[in-house]
Amino acid sequence: MENLSTKDIVKKYGFKFSKSLGQNFLIDDSVLQDIVDNANVNKDDLVIEIGPGVGTLTKELLKKAKKVYAIELDSDLIPILNEELKEFDNFELIHKDALKTDFNELIGTENSTKVVANLPYYVTTPIISKLLKENYKFESLTIMIQKEVGERIAAKPSTKEYGALSILVQYYCDVEIVRKVSSDSFIPRPKVDSIVIKLNKLSEPKVKVKNEELFFKIVRSSFNMRRKTLWNGLKSIGLNKEQLEMAFTNAGIDSKRRGETLSLDEFGKLSDSIYDLQ
Structure with missing residues (x-):
């Protein structure tokens, strides 16, 4: 089994990055391992990955999960993912926009579902809002996002980062910052640093409100x-x-x-x- 790096796979297929899709692929194996370890995936879990890129994180998740659904919008990545991950029978690729996906259709009767993603910056807030507000049956979301957005999500009252996004996420989840990730960890290199954050979904919202x-x-x-x-x-x-x-x-x-x-x-x-x- 060939274990190519992200850079190798990009080179092998002559893949061209799309600015409009906010593509920045992770090339730091230590970050990859921290995402997988903190997602705490095991053989009972269905994992939904959003934006698998060339499949380096996907491959690590497939080794641990019962099944992985990878949702990818970019048509150019579909043949690459199918080729690179063809040996895994617990892999299913969904060529679709994650914002237009009914996640409960994928989850079905599964008891334990975890979301893992290196989210493109431009869709971070809409995807988090969708996952939390549409009441999907997730256990946790382990996501890599722009550092500034991660800090807003975890912010406490009376700080400049605290805002509507902090409230939205903290209403539904316990928030844990896993680690910061330098912009050097990606190709192409983004202008900002990232953060890996884990959102553990609560069985009931943190406060009970009438409406x-x-x-x-x-x-x-x-x-x-x-x-x-x-x-x-x-x-x-x-x-x-x-x-x-x-x-x-x-x-x-x-x-x-x-x-x-x-x-x-x-x-x-x-x-x-x-x-x-x-």
């Missing part, structure tokens, strides 16, 4: 203009002045605070308080 849609609407409105007070951010939420005052009072939150100072729990209280008055 999830309203909760996320309040979060978005509170961060739309970071320098604004909560009062100014939430004026258009659908309550009159007296009701909005009452909502803040009932939640025990000062309306002069900024959204970036509120914890997940406080956003939950404020959301339920506004819901009760609508």
Whole structure:
């Protein structure tokens, strides 16, 4: 069994990288190993990989998982992946846009599903939002993403990184930063560093709210203009002045605070308080 490196495979097929698809392939084996080890894949797991590139991470996952579905959008990579991974009978390649994929169709009745991906920077937030908000049955997501986005996901209240994305992910998951990855670890080399992050999906969201849609609407409105007070951010939420005052009072939150100072729990209280008055 030939064990070619990412660079070797790219050279072998004369593969041309696509800027529009944000292709940066990992060439550092230590990072590859850290992703696989932290994903904690075993023979009971179905693994869904998004953006397998030339299949170097895929190959390591196939050695450990019950089955791997790899979702790849780039037509030029399909023959390469099929050729390089043909010896594995637990491999299935899906030529599709991950944002248009129904993951529950793939998961079916599997008990343990893990997502592993080196996500293109430009689709990181839409893919994470889709995976979490559409209620797919995942155990964990071990993903390599832009460092700045990883820091936003893991951020705590009252920091400049803390925002709507922090709340979204921390509502559904426990967040663990695995390691930072230098831009030298990729071909072609991106302009920014990356981070490997593991999101362990909670069986129940971290806070219980009466209306999830309203909760996320309040979060978005509170961060739309970071320098604004909560009062100014939430004026258009659908309550009159007296009701909005009452909502803040009932939640025990000062309306002069900024959204970036509120914890997940406080956003939950404020959301339920506004819901009760609508």
